Amino acid sequence: MVSKKKKKYSSGEGAQFMTRKAALKKLQLSLKDFRRICILKGIYPREPRNRKRAQQGAGGIKTLYHTKDIKFLLHEPIIWKLRDLKVYQQKIRKARAMRQYGQMRKFLRDYPEINIDHIVKERYPTFVDALRDLDDCLTLCFLFSTFPSLKRVPRDQSMLCRRLTVEFMHAVIAAKALRKVFVSVKGYYYQAEIEGQTITWIVPHHFSFQPQSKDEVDFKIMSTFVEFYTMMLGFVNFKLYHSLNLVYPPKLTAAFSPGSEKDLIDERAYVAERIAAMNMSLARVAGSNEAEELPEIDIFNTEDEDPQKLEDAKLEAEKVKKLKTMFKGLKFFINREVPREPLVFLIRCFGGEVSWDRNMFVGATFDETDESINYQIVDRPSMDKQFLSRYYIQPQWVFDSVNARTLLPINKYLMGAVLPPHLSPFVDKTKDQVYIPPEQRALNDPEFKPQNEASDEDIEEASDEDKEDVDNSDEEGDDEALTRQYQEEVAEESTSEDEGEGDELDVEKKKLAKEKKKAMAVTAGLTHKEHPYQKEIEDKQAFRLREKLVRKKHRNLYKSMKAGQEARKKEIWLLRKKRRLHDEKVKEDKKSDKRKQKIQALEAAMA
Incomplete structure (x- = not known):
């Protein structure tokens, strides 16, 4: 029997993908309705491995969908609703054109609604x-x-x-x-x-609101x-x-x-x-507890049973527990120049009470004259009337305290003070290549002192290494002196024994005994100092050899990993450069301000 010839593009990628034009024809929908149904159902275009095969030999770049996704849409009830909407729109247009307004109102009243x-x-x-x-x-x-x-x-x-x-x-x-x-x-x-x-x-x-054009x-x-x-x-x-x-x-x-x-x-x-x-409390279901208890977080043993991981998890649970009630029992008053919405949301999330000027905005719960207010949030350099029973702080203190999960000292956030930088808490700790600003490093390590340039750090590290080498050399010198002293004492003992027994033994035997003792003596070894440059070259050569051992099927993945590392290095270098330029500009501004002050002082003295 002669087998039937297989039709081209009836299997493989030619049958797995479908163009948007073919999908519209199969579903009998307009482009607007097709986009709508795809957004609602979560269907999106796909990228094939071989575009020529997927497009069945057609040239150009077309929008492709999986055939199974389009078949999946065929059974969606909303498609029938969209077709009903199209029919009703045609009826409404016809009634308006014929000036049958009663009929048009009836169609608008019975207009079908889509339920998703x-x-x-x-x-x-x-x-x-x-x-x-x-x-x-x-x-x-x-x-x-x-x-x-x-x-x-x-x-x-x-x-x-x-x-x-x-x-x-x-x-x-x-x-x-x-x-x-x-x-x-x-x-x-x-x-x-x-x-x-x-x-x-x-x-x-x-x-x-700024209107945008349709193209944007x-x-x-x-x-x-x-x-x-x-x-x-x-x-x-x-x-x-x-x-x-x-x-x-x-x-x-x-x-x-x-x-x-x-x-x-x-x-x-x-x-x-x-x-x-x-700023209002919500109504609870009848019979439920008013005060919500904070449940204890259970810490389960991990597979490797690492005690450090368990300790970190317990510390994190304790920090979260304290964070939930960080502002409990505290009263905040917000001045009218401060953005209220984020501060009200934050203070209420962590158990605090907040209010504002009732003459300016609705919803205030207590007045500014209340003596029980703990903090007043101000965004101006000074105020005429101040209360001694409260702290006057800037809004950034609330944001930084939430990220630090504790009430920070207020001396850096007082009214009119120059604020510290607002650091982002969204840092991926799993990445090994992350730019950490000097302020963040200072918070993590109190002993850290920021340097102006990276070369200074390198110089300090090099000087520390030299000091360690000197200390090691001193220690080695002491060891050598001790070994020499020990050898001299052994030699003196051996010579005294030889003199007592010289009459009995022959001269040749004495020589043989001395040679044996010399061969058995312990001598100090010489330290071999490695050259860091030579060691770096050897490590690079070994790394290149390991790279050649990567399998062929994993080479593209390895290349993409290396490209990602290079991109992160470039990003970190760029951020460091921006920070260096910013610091230099700040220094120049300070110098110019000092010069202006000196000139003004001289002019005042001359006058």
Whole structure:
């Protein structure tokens, strides 16, 4: 029998991939609806190994998807909803053109809605899966919560993001889950630990909104992502509130209700309402405990049973326990020039009480004249009226204390003082090649003294090595003197014995005995000093030989690892160079200021 000839591209990469045009034809969807369904279902383009085979011999670069992903979309019920929407849109357009406004109102009333609950449950079967993918969700929802009413963003989407983000911040406050914070140009970086999962998100600064052109930002695609993320965040908030014995949805201020319109117009009123909502305590489920107990963290033995790892884990657990109640029993008052939202969030997360001027903003809990206030946060050089019963500090003290997990000394953060650098706590300790600024090294090691240049450190290290060599040489000299003294004593004893027995033994026997004794004598060895340059050359040669032993299938991986190391070295070198230039500029500014002061003093003396 003659076997059938196999058709080209019927198997392998030619059958595994499908172009976007073919996918649109198979699903019978427009490009807009296809993008929307792919975002909701989490399907994205793939990169094949051999593009020519995957594109079935076609040239150019095309957008490719896995065939199984497109087949997976065929069974999605939302596709039928999208087709119904298309039908209704055609009916509405026809009724408007025919001026049948009653019929048009009927179609608008019966307009079908898309429900994506099942997609969230499908993509995140467990609560932990949703927490692992919560970083982008929170960042985008916080960004959209600052948007006004835009053309390509639905009117109620920003309102929904505002309500959900405030609910999440309340859950973090109730759970005392915040761990790190960092203030940057982009915004406020927060990191929380919920159910053993680390979640990091960014809250942008509150500036006036600047419209962007369509070429720079596609708000339609971002709005589709937010459509899915709001549904996901609603599920997460519901689960968090019930695990904390809190009533969901919480009763917040009137500005977060869907019927209010003033916050869409007045951004300052919205921000004030949101901060006031964060300063309120939430209602708990009837019968639950008011005071939440902090459970002890169990420390289990590791496989290698390393005592150092167990000790580190216990210390970390104790630090986290102290961090949760760091501001407990303390009262803070915030001046009107200080950004209130991040400070209120931080102070409330760690058990403190906070208030502000009730004449300027809503939601204040106590007045400035309260004598029980411990700290007043000020961002101005001086104040006319001051109370002796409290400390006047700058806002950075709160952020640095949270990252240090203890109340730092306030002498560097007093009103009008020059602040120390605000260091980022987001440092990967597992990496061996990380740039550590001098201030961080000084915090880690109190005995560390920063040097202006790396060459000074090298000189000091070289001088220390020379001192060690001198000490070793002195020790070696003492050993040689002791061995010589011992040999002389042995020789004297041997000669005295030989003189007593000289009459009995012959001269030849005496010579043989002396030669044997000389051969058996202990002599001091000479130390061989290694040349560091020669040793470095030998180590490099041995390393090149080891590199040649890398298997062929692992060579590309090894090359990428080496490229990563070189990139990190270059990044560290660049950061050190920037720091050196910055320090030189600061020194020059100080010198110029001193010169100006001297000139002014001379001019005053001459006058």
